[in-house]
Amino acid sequence: MKIQREIIRWTLIATAFVVLLLILWNTYSFFQTYKEEERIKMEIWSTASNTLNEANPHDTNLELPLLILTNNTTIPIIQTNERDSILAMVNVPPHVLQSETEAALFLRKLKNENTPIEVEVGKQKQYLYYGNSSLLLKLKYYPLALILIFIFFTVLIIIFYRSNKIAVQNRLWTGMAKETAHQIGTPLSSLLGWIELMKLEEINPAIIEEIEKDVKRLQTIADRFSKIGSKPKLAPVDIVAETYKTYLYFQQRSSKHIAFEFIAPERDLQVLLNPELHSWTIENLIKNAIDATKGKGQIELVISETDQFVHLFITDTGSGIPKNKFEKIFEPGYTSKKRGWGLGLSLSRRIVEEYQNGKIRVHHSEIGKGTTFVITYKMV
Numbered sequence: 001m002k003i004q005r006e007i008i009r010w011t012l013i014a015t016a017f018v019v020l021l022l023i024l025w026n027t028y029s030f031f032q033t034y035k036e037e038e039r040i041k042m043e044i045w046s047t048a049s050n051t052l053n054e055a056n057p058h059d060t061n062l063e064l065p066l067l068i069l070t071n072n073t074t075i076p077i078i079q080t081n082e083r084d085s086i087l088a089m090v091n092v093p094p095h096v097l098q099s100e101t102e103a104a105l106f107l108r109k110l111k112n113e114n115t116p117i118e119v120e121v122g123k124q125k126q127y128l129y130y131g132n133s134s135l136l137l138k139l140k141y142y143p144l145a146l147i148l149i150f151i152f153f154t155v156l157i158i159i160f161y162r163s164n165k166i167a168v169q170n171r172l173w174t175g176m177a178k179e180t181a182h183q184i185g186t187p188l189s190s191l192l193g194w195i196e197l198m199k200l201e202e203i204n205p206a207i208i209e210e211i212e213k214d215v216k217r218l219q220t221i222a223d224r225f226s227k228i229g230s231k232p233k234l235a236p237v238d239i240v241a242e243t244y245k246t247y248l249y250f251q252q253r254s255s256k257h258i259a260f261e262f263i264a265p266e267r268d269l270q271v272l273l274n275p276e277l278h279s280w281t282i283e284n285l286i287k288n289a290i291d292a293t294k295g296k297g298q299i300e301l302v303i304s305e306t307d308q309f310v311h312l313f314i315t316d317t318g319s320g321i322p323k324n325k326f327e328k329i330f331e332p333g334y335t336s337k338k339r340g341w342g343l344g345l346s347l348s349r350r351i352v353e354e355y356q357n358g359k360i361r362v363h364h365s366e367i368g369k370g371t372t373f374v375i376t377y378k379m380v
Contacts, residue, residue, distance in 0.1 A: 009161075013154075020150050024143050031139045035132070038075060039114070042130045045072055046119050049079075053121065074133040078107050082125050184222040191215050217249065224280050232274040232355050236380050239271045239278070239310055240264045240303055246282040247301050250290070257296040264303035269310050271377040277351045281360075284344040285314045285373055292318025292371065305379070312375040313363060320367040329362070 048065035077090040086103055089096065096106045110129040117128040132140070192215060198208050244262060251260040282301075289299045297317040304311050321329060328334055332346040352360040352375055363374035 016150070016154075020146065023146060027139065027143050027146075031136070034136060034139065038130075038133060038136065039117075041072070042075065042077070042117055042128060044068055045077070046117050046128050050119060050121065074135070076106075076110065076131040078103075078110055078129045079119075080107070080127050080129065082127075087126065180222075180225050184218060184225070188215065188218055188222065191218075213249070220276060220279065224276050232277055234272040234274055234356065236270045237273050237275055237278075238268040239273065239312070239377065240267075240269055242273065242275050242278055243282055243301065243303060243312060246279045246286070250283070250286045254290060255295045258290065258293060259298045261298070261300045263300070265305065269303065269305060270380050271310055272380055273356055273377070277355060281348045281351050281375070282312075282314075284348045288344060289314060289316035289318065289371075292316045292320075294318070297370075308379050310377050310379055312377075313372055314375075315370060315372040317370040320369055321362060321365040321371050322367065323365070326362040326365070330360075 045068055048068035051065045052062060052069070073091065076092050077088075078086055078092070079088040080086055084107075086107065089103065092103075092106060096102045107129060110131045113131050114129070117130070119126040119128055191211075195208060195212060195215065198211075244264070247260070247262050254260070286299065286301075293299065293316050298315075299317075300313075300315045302313040302315070304313070330345050330349045332343060334346075349360050352358040356377065358375055358377040360373065360375045363372040365371040
């Protein structure tokens, strides 16, 4: 079915291209035919002009030459002698009539447009230079306009096709995420039952507490997946407290060779957020930092405020990111890891910028020394 759709799509594109070529060829043929007809008109005009110039004052049969001369209202003409001196000008712009310099420039223009018509006047030769009529000029640029229109509609079709494809993929991922959340729910319920049983068996409370934390974490993950594809509800929350929860979870479960540090104001900083999605964003950035340090280094989270904005900096001492990859790393599917989906940073940007009206970017990075990401939100 997919192959059949591809064949139909490329057949339509090829057909449209062939039709375009046929129109361009017909336009070119018509242009050349009309151009030749205009030359014949100019030869007739030249003959009529000669007839009038050589006519006897008593001749009365001059209506036809006069009619031929007066009928030309669109083709510009300059007539010169052998020394290129201008003898007459017809249908030229007013500024050309008023200036010898402009007349010389206009004559040069006409010389480039058409081959002159040689005229015998007595024993001397004169030359009739003529330009293209307004209709011929329109025909000249018509193929270009047609090509631009074709390119425009082709780009529109490509954008529509890609958008439709992305929309289908998004629906697929949304469905998979919701199904994953549903599937996680069953073992979670069993785990909660086992925890209650462990409490009755009087197992070490510290162990049970840690297991409860991990189960709660799984519940949070399931809740995140269930919300994919739905517009999240935002509420004023303390970004310091919400960030610290995720930070603390990873600090306690990461390698002891990684030194964690958290620096933040000792007061609430209220920001419109969705707590689960904010936690997901911080989790992705901390995981990236841990991967960048390869299990050994420093990770620092700093929250600061300026004017009406809160800035959250996440810094690691990892391998760093090349400057030309600062934007590419946020693209879906891009990853520098051997085992990775390339979704963490693209998902983080979507959460921060599309759902929570913030900004996320690479603040600074140096190869071999580390990277700093910054998230910015407006305070409420």
